[in-house]
Structures are given as C-alpha cells and as structure tokens.
Amino acid sequence: MDNIYLFMLIAITILAVADIVVGVSNDAINFLNSAIGSKAISMRTIMIVASLGIFIGAVFSSGMMEVARKGIFVPGQFYFDEIMYIFMAVMITDILLLDFFNTLGLPTSTTVSIVFNLLGAAVVMSLIKISGSDEHSIADLGNYINTAKAIEIITGILMSVFIAFTIGALVQWVSRLVFTFHYENKIKNFGALFGGFALAAITYFIFLKGLKGTPYYKEMQGVIEGKEAIILIGSFVFWTLFSYAFQKITNKSILIIVIAVGTFGLALAFSGNDLVNFIGVPMAAYHSYEAWVVSGTAAGEFSMGVLSKKVPAEPMLLFISGGIMVLTLWFSKKAQTVAETEIKLSSQGDTNEKFEPNALSRAVVKGTSFLSVAIDSIVPKTIQDKISLSFEKPSESSSKAVRADAPAFDMIRASVNLMVAGVLIAIATSMKLPLSTTYVTFMVAMGTSFADRAWGRESAVYRVAGVLNVIGGWFGTAIGAFVASGIVVFLINWNPMVMTPILLFATVILLYRNYTTHKKSTNKTIEEDSLTTSDISSVQGVIHESAKNISSVVKRSNKIYSIAIKGLAKQNSSLLKKNKKQVKKLSDEVDSLRDNIFYFIKNLDESSVSASNFYINILGYLQDMTQSLEYISKTSHKHINNNHKNLKFSQVKELKEVDDAVETLFTDIKEAFDSRSFEHIGAILNSKKEVFDLVSSKIGKQVSRTRNEESSPKNTTLYFSLLLETKDLLTATMNLLQEYHDAHDSSVAPATLNIEE
Structure with missing residues (x-):
C-alpha cells in the first residue's frame, strides 16, 4: 500500500510537466497579445523577449508557492494519505480543465482553476472526514478550510475584473486624449516623457515591487526600502533621457522599446505569479512525501502540520520549470488559438467577429448607449467636440488601414495594455496574492479597447458578447473545478489502488482526444479545398484568382449532393448528419469571403472598380448554392432521422439519374476552372437545358405517381423539395457561370482589339 504514494508522487510530477505545457498555452495570451496585435516588432523578437521574461520570472517565483501549501486549507487537519489524495485530484482535474478551454480557444484563468480545484478537493475530503467522525458535524467545516485566506484570494480575483477594466480604460482615455490617433508627430515631441513614465512604471513595479515576492529580496532590502521615491524619480529621469536619445539617434518611435520592455516585464510578472498554479501542488506533494518518509509513521496517522512551516525554495525545480515554459511558448499551437480570441475582441477596426450577439450583450449595449446620451446632455458641446477630435481615427484611404491583416490596434494602446497589466500583476505578486493574470490582462485589453471607442455600432454587440462569453467561461472554470x-x-479516497490508475488513464485518453480535435480544427484552414480571400485589385486578376474558389465550391457541392442522395437511398442517418456539418463548413467559408468584401472594395484600383460588382455577384451566387445544399442536406437528414417511410425504388433511381447528371455537369465546370479554359464555359452554358429538362421530367413523373399511386405525404413532400431545390442549385450555378463568362469576355476584349490594331 505504501508504494501507492510513491506512484502518486511520480504521477503528480509528470502531470506537473503537462500542466505547465497546458497552462502556458492558455496564458501566452497574457503577455503576447499586445505586441502581436500592434505588429510593432517582429514575431521572432516578441518570442525571444517573452522567453527571457518567462525564464527569469520562473527562477524568482518561489515566494508564491505557499498558496498551494496552506493558502486554501489548514494542512494540520489532514493526514498524509488525505493530502496526497487531494493533490492527485487537483492535478488531474486542473490539466483536463485547462486543456478543454485551450481546445476551444478560450482564455481561462489558471489561478481560478487551481484555487477552486484545491477548494473543491479540500471541502469534499473534509466532509468525508466529518462524516466518519462522531465528534464533528458539518458546522466544523471551517476548521479544515483556511476561510479567511480563501475569501481574500477569491475576492481579489473577482475585484481584479472591475479594477483592471476601469484602470485600463482610464489610462487609455487619458493617453488617447493627449496623443490622439494621429500620434506620430506628438510622439516625436512628447514621446520622451511618455516613454520615461511608462518604462519607469514598468521598472519600478515589476522589477522592484516584484522582488518582494522572492527569497532574494532580503539581500536587497537594505538598499531599496526607504528609498522608493528616489529610485522612482531616478528611474523616470534615466528612461526619459534614454527615450529622447533613442528617438533622436534611430529616428524611430520610443513606443517600440516600451512594447518590447513591457512584453518582457509582463512575461516576467506572469511567470512569477502563475508558476505556483503549475508546480505549487507538485512541490507541496514532494515536501509532504519527504516529511512522511522521514517520520516512519503510518500514512493515515501522520499529520501534515509540517506544510504550515515555511519551506526553502527549490532553485533547480524552478530552473527546469522555466525551461519547459519557454519551450512550450515556442512550440504550442494552442497558444496561438487562444491569443486570437483577445486580439479579435480588442481590434480597432472591423474584423470577422468570433462570437454571436445574445440578449444580454444587446441589453448591455443599449444600456451603455442610453448612458452615453445622458452624459452627452450634461457635458458642454464645446468640450465634447474637443474630446472627439482626439478620438478621430485616421483616414481609411490608405490600403494598409483597411487590409484585413492590418494591426489590430496601434502602439499607444499596446503600450498602455502592457504597462497597466504589468503594474497590477506586480503589485499583487508583491502582496503574495495569486491574482489571475488572465483576468487582469484580458480586462485591461477590453478596457483600453472600450476607451478607444473600438466597440462601435458595427461591432459592439459582438465584442460585448465575446467578453461575456469569456467571463462566463471563467465562472464556469470555478464551478467546474470545484465540482470535478x-x-x-x-x-x-474510495479505492486509491484501483481508481488512481483508471483516472490517470482516462486523463491521457482525454488529452490525446483534445489534441487531435484541435489539430483537425487548426488544419482546416489549409485544406486543399478551403476557400481563400482575394487581394487582387483588377477584374482580370479577380477572375483568375476566384477560379480556385469556384472550382473548390463546385467540387465540394458535387460531393455533398451525392452524399445526400446516397444517404437517403441507404437510410444512413449518420452519413447525412456528417454531410450537414460539411455543408455548414462550406457555408461558413463563403460567409467569411462575404465579410471580407469591405476590404476588397477599399483596396481596388480606381481603374478597376467594376471588379467589385463581379466579385459581389459571384459571392451572391456561391451563397445561393450553399443555401440550396443546406436545405437538401437538412431535409434529407430530417426525413431519415424522423424514421419516415423510405423512398420508393423508382424515386431513388430517378434521384440517382439526376445525381449523375449533376456530377457530370459539376465535373465539367471544375475542369474548366482548374485548367483556366474559360472558353469551355460557353459550351457548358449551352447544355444547361438538358439538365433542367431532366429535373422537370422527374417532377412530372412524381406528379403522376402522386395522383395515381403515392400514399405517403412525407415522401411526396421530400421528393418535390429535393427536385425543386436541385433546380435552384442548378440555377445559381448557371448564373455564376454566366457572370463569369460575361466578365471574362469583356475583360479580354480590349486586349484582343489592341493586338489586332
């Protein structure tokens, strides 16, 4: 039986490595997004700077490890075996919960996860102990849980949402009021002062205040304490002079340095605060096992009061953990998925919104709009006009301003994000509070984007819905962690010898499943038949560039239509259900192309504006095709899923004839577009009467059957629906070909005329 605890310790250690990987994948959002979103420095530079910050922060993070040991429960109330059960449960649940959120691409809080995992496991173990005792009742639960510290931690986490949003919005509003969106000239004149202030704040709060949470602070305590004001003023003067010299010598904005140093500082603050979430429990488990082995006492009799004592740091473990975190940062694809969520929600311009609006987001937007109108009625018009000038955005005449891949926000906002988030996290670390770095950085980013008026009428309901979804996910994390x-x-506790291996095996299976699911979802954008956005700015260029998309849609449409008929014939509900997903995927890709129309039109050459009409019409016909396919797929699945009567053999046979004709037509179309043999389009258009006549003849036959022999209303309805929607599909396809044929002829005619002349 004793070997089970050594097995648990080994398993907890392995889970700790996996937890670091999963945790960093989630929390990379905290220190990468501002630099990535502003595109002020290259991705490689961002990664190098962040890696240095993570590694140094990890080595200096041991002061936070006490939280996992005694911050949530009273260790003296538990025996060694009970503590190991708690730690084992916490590690299993934590890694699964974080990996689940990473797979969804939603940022969640590793701090909330570990705190509520510890709280849930400790509460249940306490209840188990109480239920087995005649002397204690549930009223004594408070004796087992460190209630005051737990409430302090949870309150701090919840308050951080409000504080981070408010301070982020306030600092950004003042910064924008001073520098405006046309900040280039003002930065040249006042950038030295802004750089001095920002870099001094980062230096003081992160590098000096942050040191208070480390064991190395004692060596510097005599030098620092009592001289904070001198250090702060001296730092401001130094960084102001540095900023002035940098701008004069390099002729570049000091904001680049602020973003680089801010990324380093925020990565350092994250690592120092959050490493406890990944290795705090394993280190506590190791110290518990070490103390128990030395004691020689039975596992069920050895009290864990030893965890209440301060334990020296384990520099080698911190060093190894820092290395694993850096490697994860470089190689984790899930980190990129999570980062995308915050960047889109804080983007200054319109983007492909990830979240759909809901009743709550609409209510919040309407309420905020009402409040804005009320404030406007109080503030004098002259002051409003003056403030509005500072928030007047740059003209969108330049192609860079309207490109879909333009920076999500400018360097002013990126600098404020990094400075405010880093300072707040460093203050919490100095107070030994495991503040949620995810909450802070996310809400600071939302506050600054709100102050920057990035949530306009075009995007507000989507952005607010996204924020509410993420915050809801945080509460879901807390509840899920506690219960799980x-x-x-x-x-x-019921049977450690049996349940521990089973739960570990289940964890491995679930992690692998999430990994494969995420891999499939990230690969879908580079599949052979995926649709691509066009950046071409001429009619002829759009014609050739869009040919690949048309070929892809036709190929996938042919497959979807054939599977729908095959699924009906074989009454295969599973096949039809998968087909519905393929149609939805195709429809979403076409919608994505449609959402990019704004950028496409803005980037057109003045001489090629007619390309916009062609592109819009093409997308309209593609949407018509996908809508017909969606109806065919949904209706087919619904009929089989509801267990209605099978189609008759004659009906299936006729549908197969139509399917063969559609397949021949779509194959010819695909070959024409793949080979760019546009002259063949005319021949295909000439053959459309044959296909339409075939469908019409099948409709006529069904009319006769219905009058003479058909006895199933559902079958009749389904059959007519399929044939009529097939006609709509063919009509949209032929209209697309006609549009392409006319546009191609008109675009090449002038060139032909010039050659003849």
Missing part, C-alpha cells in the same frame, strides 16, 4: 475535483478526490 471534489468528485475525483471522492473516487480516489
């Missing part, structure tokens, strides 16, 4: 860890610790 409680269940897991109950199962382990």
Whole structure:
C-alpha cells in the first residue's frame, strides 16, 4: 500500500510537466497579445523577449508557492494519505480543465482553476472526514478550510475584473486624449516623457515591487526600502533621457522599446505569479512525501502540520520549470488559438467577429448607449467636440488601414495594455496574492479597447458578447473545478489502488482526444479545398484568382449532393448528419469571403472598380448554392432521422439519374476552372437545358405517381423539395457561370482589339 504514494508522487510530477505545457498555452495570451496585435516588432523578437521574461520570472517565483501549501486549507487537519489524495485530484482535474478551454480557444484563468480545484478537493475530503467522525458535524467545516485566506484570494480575483477594466480604460482615455490617433508627430515631441513614465512604471513595479515576492529580496532590502521615491524619480529621469536619445539617434518611435520592455516585464510578472498554479501542488506533494518518509509513521496517522512551516525554495525545480515554459511558448499551437480570441475582441477596426450577439450583450449595449446620451446632455458641446477630435481615427484611404491583416490596434494602446497589466500583476505578486493574470490582462485589453471607442455600432454587440462569453467561461472554470475535483478526490479516497490508475488513464485518453480535435480544427484552414480571400485589385486578376474558389465550391457541392442522395437511398442517418456539418463548413467559408468584401472594395484600383460588382455577384451566387445544399442536406437528414417511410425504388433511381447528371455537369465546370479554359464555359452554358429538362421530367413523373399511386405525404413532400431545390442549385450555378463568362469576355476584349490594331 505504501508504494501507492510513491506512484502518486511520480504521477503528480509528470502531470506537473503537462500542466505547465497546458497552462502556458492558455496564458501566452497574457503577455503576447499586445505586441502581436500592434505588429510593432517582429514575431521572432516578441518570442525571444517573452522567453527571457518567462525564464527569469520562473527562477524568482518561489515566494508564491505557499498558496498551494496552506493558502486554501489548514494542512494540520489532514493526514498524509488525505493530502496526497487531494493533490492527485487537483492535478488531474486542473490539466483536463485547462486543456478543454485551450481546445476551444478560450482564455481561462489558471489561478481560478487551481484555487477552486484545491477548494473543491479540500471541502469534499473534509466532509468525508466529518462524516466518519462522531465528534464533528458539518458546522466544523471551517476548521479544515483556511476561510479567511480563501475569501481574500477569491475576492481579489473577482475585484481584479472591475479594477483592471476601469484602470485600463482610464489610462487609455487619458493617453488617447493627449496623443490622439494621429500620434506620430506628438510622439516625436512628447514621446520622451511618455516613454520615461511608462518604462519607469514598468521598472519600478515589476522589477522592484516584484522582488518582494522572492527569497532574494532580503539581500536587497537594505538598499531599496526607504528609498522608493528616489529610485522612482531616478528611474523616470534615466528612461526619459534614454527615450529622447533613442528617438533622436534611430529616428524611430520610443513606443517600440516600451512594447518590447513591457512584453518582457509582463512575461516576467506572469511567470512569477502563475508558476505556483503549475508546480505549487507538485512541490507541496514532494515536501509532504519527504516529511512522511522521514517520520516512519503510518500514512493515515501522520499529520501534515509540517506544510504550515515555511519551506526553502527549490532553485533547480524552478530552473527546469522555466525551461519547459519557454519551450512550450515556442512550440504550442494552442497558444496561438487562444491569443486570437483577445486580439479579435480588442481590434480597432472591423474584423470577422468570433462570437454571436445574445440578449444580454444587446441589453448591455443599449444600456451603455442610453448612458452615453445622458452624459452627452450634461457635458458642454464645446468640450465634447474637443474630446472627439482626439478620438478621430485616421483616414481609411490608405490600403494598409483597411487590409484585413492590418494591426489590430496601434502602439499607444499596446503600450498602455502592457504597462497597466504589468503594474497590477506586480503589485499583487508583491502582496503574495495569486491574482489571475488572465483576468487582469484580458480586462485591461477590453478596457483600453472600450476607451478607444473600438466597440462601435458595427461591432459592439459582438465584442460585448465575446467578453461575456469569456467571463462566463471563467465562472464556469470555478464551478467546474470545484465540482470535478471534489468528485475525483471522492473516487480516489474510495479505492486509491484501483481508481488512481483508471483516472490517470482516462486523463491521457482525454488529452490525446483534445489534441487531435484541435489539430483537425487548426488544419482546416489549409485544406486543399478551403476557400481563400482575394487581394487582387483588377477584374482580370479577380477572375483568375476566384477560379480556385469556384472550382473548390463546385467540387465540394458535387460531393455533398451525392452524399445526400446516397444517404437517403441507404437510410444512413449518420452519413447525412456528417454531410450537414460539411455543408455548414462550406457555408461558413463563403460567409467569411462575404465579410471580407469591405476590404476588397477599399483596396481596388480606381481603374478597376467594376471588379467589385463581379466579385459581389459571384459571392451572391456561391451563397445561393450553399443555401440550396443546406436545405437538401437538412431535409434529407430530417426525413431519415424522423424514421419516415423510405423512398420508393423508382424515386431513388430517378434521384440517382439526376445525381449523375449533376456530377457530370459539376465535373465539367471544375475542369474548366482548374485548367483556366474559360472558353469551355460557353459550351457548358449551352447544355444547361438538358439538365433542367431532366429535373422537370422527374417532377412530372412524381406528379403522376402522386395522383395515381403515392400514399405517403412525407415522401411526396421530400421528393418535390429535393427536385425543386436541385433546380435552384442548378440555377445559381448557371448564373455564376454566366457572370463569369460575361466578365471574362469583356475583360479580354480590349486586349484582343489592341493586338489586332
């Protein structure tokens, strides 16, 4: 039985490595997004700077490890075996929960996860102990849980949402009021002062205040304490002079340095604050096992009061952890997925919104609009006009301003994001509070984007819905962590020898499944038949560039239509259900192309504006095709899923004839577009009467059957629906070909005329 605890310790250690990987994948959003979103420095530079910050922060993070040991529960109330069950349950639940959110691409809080995992496991274990005792009741639960510290931690986490949003919005509003969106000239004149202030704040709060959470602070305490004001003023003067010299010598904006140093500082603050979330429990488990082995006492009799004592740091473990975190940062694809969420929600311009609006987001936007109108009625018009000038955005005449891949926001906002988030996290670290770095950085980013008026009428309901979804996910994390860890610790306590291996095996299976799911979702954008956005700015260029998309849609449409007929014939509900997903995927890609129309039109050459009409018409016909396919797929699946009567053999046979004709037509179209043999389009158009006549003849036959022999209303309805929607599909396809044929002829005619002359 004793070997089970060594097995648990080894398993917890392995899970800790995996937890670091999963945790960094989630929290990379915290220190990468501002630099990535502004595109002020290259991705390689961002990664190098962040890696240095992570590694140094990890080495200096040991002061936070006490939270996992005694911050949530009272260790003296538990025996060694119970503590190990708690730690085992926490690690299993934590890694699964974080990996689940990473797979969805939603940022969640590793701090909330670990705190509520510990709380849930400790509460359930306490209840188990109480239920087995005649002397204690549920009223004594407070004796087992460090209630005051737990409430302090949870309150701090919740308050950080409001504080981070408010301070981020306020600092950004003042910064924008001073520098405006046309900040280039003002930065040249006042950038030295802004750089001095920002860099001094980062230096003081992160490098000096942050040191208070480390064991190395004692060596510097005599030098620092009592001289904070001198250090702060001296730092401001130094960085102001540095900023002035940098701008004069390099002729570049000091904001580049602020963003680079801010990224380093925020990565350092993240690592120092969050490493406890990944290795705090394993280190506590190791110290518990070490103390128990030396004691020689039975596992169920050795009190864990030893965890209440301060334990020296483990520099080698911190060093190894820092290395793993850096490697994860470089190689984790899930980190990129999570980062995309915050960048889109804080983007200054319109973008492909990730979240759909809901009733709550609409209510919040309407309420905010009402409040804005009320404030406008109080503030004098002259002051409003003056403020509005500072928030007047740059003209969108330049192609860079309207490109879909333009920076999500400018360097002013990126600098404020990094400075404010870094300062808030460093203050919490100095107070030994495991503040949620995800909450802070995310809400600072949302506050600055709100102050920057990035949430306009075009995007507000989507952005607010996204923020509410993410915040809802945080609360979901807390509830899920509490309940799941409680269940897991109950199962382990029930039979540790059996349940521990089973739960570990289940963890491996779930992690692998999430990995494969995420890999498939990230690869879908580079599949052979995926649709691509066009950046071409001439009619002829759009014609050739869009040929690939048309070929892809036709190929996938042919497959979807054939599977729908095949699924009906074989009554295969599973096949039809998968087909519905393929149609939805195709429809979403076409919608994405449609959402890019704004950027496409803005980037057109003045001499090629007619290309916009062609492109818009093409997308309209592609949408018509996907809508017909969606109806055919949905209706087919609904009929089989509802267990209605099978189609008759004659009906299936006729549908197969139509399918063969459609397949021949679509194959010819695909070959014409693949080979760019546009002259063949005319021949295909000439053959459209044959296909339409075939469909019409099948409709006529069904009319006769209905009058004479058909006895199933559902079959009749389905059959007519399929044939009529097939006609709509063919009509949209032929209209697309006609549009392409006419546009190609008109675009090449002038060139032909010039050659003849």
